[in-house]
Amino acid sequence: MPRLVRLYIRQVAIGFGLSGVFVALLLGLDVAHLRSLMLSTEGGAIAAFLLFFFNGLVFAGVQFAMTIMRMAEPEDKGPRGGRRKPVATDTVVPVRVAARR
Secondary structure: OOHHHHHHHHHHHHHHHHHHHHHHHHHHOOHHHHHHHHHHOOOHHHHHHHHHHHHHHHHHHHHHHHHHHHOOOOOOOOOOHHHOOOOOOOOOOOOOOOOOO
């Protein structure tokens, strides 16, 4: 199996694991009365599954994107940030503007 495919599968598994933890905390702490709402309605199990599944898709995508962005090689092309030569800003330069009548 290619290395990138293995990386993707691993990041998807981590994303869905995080989704499981997130949904468990939401339902365990009864945030916005979600647990009581899911337990009192007929389609509560489907709602819990969909909450887990769609959060898993989002978390897996973010996890994979962060991993891919961290794989970039650092750019070492000259000075950056605070190492630039300071620009003289205290020099007065006259500016001539032609006036119209």
